[in-house]
Amino acid sequence: MQQASFAQLLEIENDPAFLTFRSSVEGTLLWPLIRNQFYRLLISGLYYQSAPLVAEVPSVPRRQALVSLGQVVRHNLRHRAQQGDVLVMATGAGSFLRDGKWFNRITDYLVEASPANTVTIEGLMDWHVPQQRWNQRLSYWLPWQGAISLSGRVLQRKRHLHQAREIVEYAGLRAIQLLDLHIGDRDKDMLVGMLARKIARLPIMLYAYRRLFERVRPRLLMMEQACYGDFSPINQVAHEMGIRVAEPQHGMVSVGHDAYCYAPLLRDSQAFRACLPHDFLAYGAWWTEQINVPVNKWVIGHPHYTEQRQGMLNPQAQEQNDILLLSDGIEFSIYLALATELAALLKGRYRVVLRPHPLERARIGLQYPGGRVGDVCIDGNRDIYSSFVTARAVAGEVSTGLFEAIGVAGQVMLWETPKARFSYPEHPFSGFANAREFVDTLHSSDRSVSVVEEDLWASGWRDNYNGYLRQVLDESV
Incomplete structure (x- = not known):
């Protein structure tokens, strides 16, 4: 089978057996722990050309990790976790400098809107410990995170490997029978190893989060990322302790996103719903229509988008002389190839700029320290809105940035590859198939998008969020 929609892939898990694979530790469902990685390996084989969506976890840079751990311990001793009605747990991927202090664009706006009763626990991105934080009610999870990860390796036994292999083999067999899709032995072994470590660390993980919530x-x-399977044990603990769980939208969701779309059998299962949050706080109504995750969907708005737009000079009054390409965080090389071809076709009429995804920013910065590759500039702006303002056009495949660029950049275009069509069977953008079509579309007069902006970015996010808090904190779960 050459291509498949995600709805077709979901038939693999539409089987009661996936609700029977459980850990001996509190009967925890195990399929969620490897589900995202399994589907991403299938999607990689179908739609990714140069790099896989899933790879072995790289070894920890020990010296850098020890330095970061020391900084975190000192910070946590000064900012001990307090009590609060709202606990925010963030990955740390959204940090940027706002007025000289590090501010998390995904979660700190929510803290700012309701600071008195909110406590934050945050992870680290690229082992970077931000200094001078805006959020003073924040601790880092690194010590526990390290202990949980280490326990998966130390406590792993043959029984964990056996159980992991049983699940991976069963899912692989379903993929072959239903769709004639195969996962190679090497990738299968990688999935088994990942899952075995996750099963082995469950006792420590459940204990750690119970202690935190207590x-x-x-x-x-x-x-x-509460809808992602790796967070299912945390959701389970929260459900058991009567704590409501919500995921604030942090990026693109679509009919092709494995964390937000599920087979009917799983959506109808109470046991599986306990592995998910109760609520999803969406940017706008358009996004809620793209996904079928069985949670309550609330339209809140996009705080960072709103705040950046309000503080922005009229974009149309700025000189817009850049062609901005947005990498997807996986296949930087194909975007670089497209950018190089565009630079040759445009012959200096526009500056071609390639923006790395946050997940690859550090690696690309080391790879190209001069910020250029031939005639292509590597975008070094930490915040994407600074790049939109000077963009004559923004283009990419699968990126929230395409939507955020609407009304700011001169034109927004989707690179209509099989990967993009998989994620966005319907989309509001002009499309192009290759560099030549991009140039032709760039010079066309039609720059409209077929979606109402309010449906993408609901207005009044502060009132919407505080209204959500008032309602759910007065309810029992």
Whole structure:
């Protein structure tokens, strides 16, 4: 089978057996722990040309990790976790400098809107410990995160490997029978190893989060990426302790996103719903229509988008002389090839700029320290809106940035590859198939998008969020 929609892939898990694979530790469902990685390996084989969506976890840079750990311990001793009605758990991927202080664009706006009763626990991105934080009610999760990860390796036994292989083999067999899709032995072994470590670390993980919730005593857990399977044990603990869980939208969601679309059998299962949050706080109504995750969907708005737009000079009054390409965080090389071809075709009429995804920013910065590759500039702006303002056109495949660029950049275009069509069977943008079509579309007069901006970015996010808090904190879960 050459191509498949995600709805077709979901038939693999539309089987009661996936609700029977459980850990001996509190009967925890195990399919969620490897589900995203399994589907991403299939999607990689179908739609990714130069790099896989899933790879072995790289070894920890010990010296850098020790330095970061020391900084985190000192910070946590000065900012001990307090109690609060709302506990925010963030990955740390959204940090940028705002007025000289590090501010998390995904979660700190929510803290700012309701600071008195909110406590934050945050992870680290690229082992970077931000200094001078805006959020003073924040601790880092690194010590526990390290202990949980280490326990998966130390406590792993043959029984964990056996159980992991049983699940991966069963899912692989379903993929072959239903869709004639195969996962190679090497990738299968990688999945088995990942899952075995996750099963082995479950006792420590469940203990750690119970201790955290007992200490903070939240009534609401606001957790970035709560719909992802790796966070299912945390959702389970929160459900058991009567804590409501919400995921604030942090990026693109679509009919092709494995974390937000599920097979009917799983959507109808109470046991599986306990692995998910209660609520999803969406940027706008358009996004809620793209996904079928069985949670309550609330339209809140996009705080960072709103705040950046309000503080922005009229974009149309700026000189817009850049062609901005947005990498997807996986296949930087194909974007560089497209950017190089565009630079040759445009012959200096526009500056061609390639923006790395946050997940690859550090690696690309080391790879190209001069900020250029031939005639292509590597975008070094930490915040994407600074790049939009000078963009005559913004283009990419699968990126929230395409939507955020609407009304700011001169034109927004989707690179209509099989990967993009998989994620966005319907989209509001002009499309192009190759560099030549891009140039032709760039010079066309039609720059409209077929979606109402309010449906993408609901207005009044502060009132919407505080209204959500008032309602759910007065309810029992």
